[in-house]
Structure formats: C-alpha cells, structure tokens
Amino acid sequence: MRARFFFVLLAAAISCFAQPSEGRKYAQAQKKTAVDRWNRMSPEDRERALQRLTPERRERLRAQMDRFNNLPPEERDRLRRRYDQFRLMPPQKQARAREIFKELTELSPDRRRTLRREVERLRALPESERNARLESEDFRSRFSASERKMVRELGNLISPDPK
Numbered sequence: 001m002r003a004r005f006f007f008v009l010l011a012a013a014i015s016c017f018a019q020p021s022e023g024r025k026y027a028q029a030q031k032k033t034a035v036d037r038w039n040r041m042s043p044e045d046r047e048r049a050l051q052r053l054t055p056e057r058r059e060r061l062r063a064q065m066d067r068f069n070n071l072p073p074e075e076r077d078r079l080r081r082r083y084d085q086f087r088l089m090p091p092q093k094q095a096r097a098r099e100i101f102k103e104l105t106e107l108s109p110d111r112r113r114t115l116r117r118e119v120e121r122l123r124a125l126p127e128s129e130r131n132a133r134l135e136s137e138d139f140r141s142r143f144s145a146s147e148r149k150m151v152r153e154l155g156n157l158i159s160p161d162p163k
Contacts, residue, residue, distance in 0.1 A: 035068060035080065089157070097157050100150050107147075115151055118143070122155045130155065 038046065050058045068076065086094060104112050118139075122130050133139055134152060143151065 035065070035076075035083070038065060039069070093157055096153065100153055100157070103146075103150055111147070115143070115147055118151050119154045122151065 038049075041049070050061065053061065068079070071079070086097065089097065104115065107115070122133060125133060134148075134155075139148065
C-alpha cells in the first residue's frame with residue numbers, strides 16, 4: 001500500500017506541479033517538494049490548482065494529501081527523501097520506475113507488500129549480500145519470474161534511503 005501510495009502521490013505531484021528545467025535547479029537547491037509547495041499555498045491557490053484537474057483526479061489528490069499530512073513526521077520525511085531521489089533520476093529511469101510501479105498496482109495488496117518488503121530488505125544490504133540474496137534459492141522460490149524482475153529493477157533504480 002505504501003509503495004502504491006507513494007507512487008500515486010508522486011505521480012500526482014509531478015503532473016500538477018512539474019517545473020521547467022530552470023526551475024528544477026532552484027527546487028533542487030531549495031530541497032522543496034511538490035508537497036511542500038502545496039502545503040505553503042494559500043487555500044485559494046490550492047483550489048485554483050485543483051480546478052485544473054478532472055473531478056476524479058481532484059478528489060484523489062485531496063485524499064492523498066490528507067493521508068500524507070496525517071502521516072507521522074518521520075514517515076513524511078522519508079517520503080520526501082524518496083521523492084527528492086526520484087526527482088533527481090534521469091528521465092528514462094523515472095519512466096521505468098513509473099512502469100514498474102504500474103505493474104505493482106496490478107498485483108494483489110499482499111504481493112505488493114511482500115515485494116515492497118523485499119526491496120526494502122535488499123536496499124539495506126551491502127552489494128555483495130544483495131547479489132547473493134538475488135541469486136538464492138529462497139528468493140527464486142518466493143517470487144515469480146516477473147516479480148523477481150520487478151524487485152531487481154527497483155533495487156537498481158532506487159538507491160538506499162538517504163538519511
């Protein structure tokens with residue numbers, strides 16, 4: 001659920017508040033995310049931004065922002081770091097990450113959770129241990145070929161959580 005929530009929030013934020021490349025340099029320097037900008041907007045500015053969206057998307061974004069704002073501060077910080085990390089990826093890696101997250105949404109919630117846990121586990125391992133885990137019989141037996149591919153690719157796209 002968190003991976004899906006993160007991706008949906010990320011996709012909505014990117015599409016609503018995408019900046020030109022000149023602005024991106026400024027945003028990177030300021031370390032501000034779309035969520036931060038949203039939270040700094042006046043209610044009137046938020047409403048104007050929302051009016052540009054379809055009604056369904058508007059409601060999804062409102063619900064996502066409410067969920068994000070109700071998260072514990074450390075979880076919000078972790079998601080902000082992940083968003084910053086995603087934003088700094090080259091466009092082709094961002095596109096591939098979006099494709100993988102879309103594939104993940106097609107899995108059952110239990111499988112998504114299992115894959116998310118595995119990716120988190122792998123991200124915490126040193127490279128040699130990560131490679132050994134990816135080649136292990138336990139890994140092969142727990143995941144289908146397509147799931148193994150998603151886990152490997154996400155592991156390659158997403159670096160360890162910056163603290």
